[in-house]
Amino acid sequence: MTISCFSRNKYDIKLSLDTFYFEADPNFSTSHDYKAAKxxxxxxxxxxxxxxxxxTVYKEKSTNLPKLNWAGSKTALxxxxxxxxxxxxxxxxxIKIIAKTFESIxxxxxxxxxxxxxELKNRKVNRTKFLDSLxxxxxxxxEEQEEE
Incomplete structure (x- = not known):
């Protein structure tokens, strides 16, 4: 395709024009606008x-899993x-990406x-209360499973 096919009022009939070209306004369109648009x-x-x-594939994969809702506190998460x-x-x-991912999950x-x-940093006693409880x-x- 030559550059002239994208210039108004210039077309090369040998470049197989669409019939649309003959219906279009030659002052507004070029000979191959329709092909480029398609x-x-x-x-x-x-x-x-x-x-x-x-x-669809992602939705099918994610719907097979049960939804998890965080039962602990927001501070713990x-x-x-x-x-x-x-x-x-x-x-x-x-950290923002990790937090947003956890929010979504x-x-x-x-x-x-x-x-x-x-606030966690300013705790006077046990700054990692949740992690310690985990x-x-x-x-x-x-220990319980060892006793069994």
Whole structure:
């Protein structure tokens, strides 16, 4: 296709014009506007269909799992998120991304988790209360299973 096919009032009849060209206003359209528009439209349809397919597959995978709702306090979840971030458990992920992911997974709104973390830092006694209770509960379960 030559450049002239995108110039008004200039067309090369050998470039197989669509019949649409003869109905279009030559002062407004070029000889191959319609073909270019069809190509762009088909590309956009492909992107849309792939996106819908991805959403359908993802939805099917996620609907097989039961929904988890966080039963603990928001402060406890914030403590856990910051502990996992401090440990580097998520490949250098930003704390905000980790928090938003946990909010989505557990169907909870943490609100201003930065402020909650500041409150955790200002605790006078047992700054990691939730993490300590997790550790104690795990050790207790292990000991109970050893006794069986």
């Amino acid at each position: 190509i762009i439209a088909n590309d956009l349809i492909q992107v849309y269909l792939e996106d819908q397919l991805h959403k 914030t403590e856990l998120i910051y502990a996992l971030h401090a440990q580097g458990a998520f490949d250098n992920a930003d 557990f169907h909870i709104d943490l609100g201003d988790f930065y402020y909650t973390f500041m 550790r104690d509960a795990l050790i207790k379960r292990m």
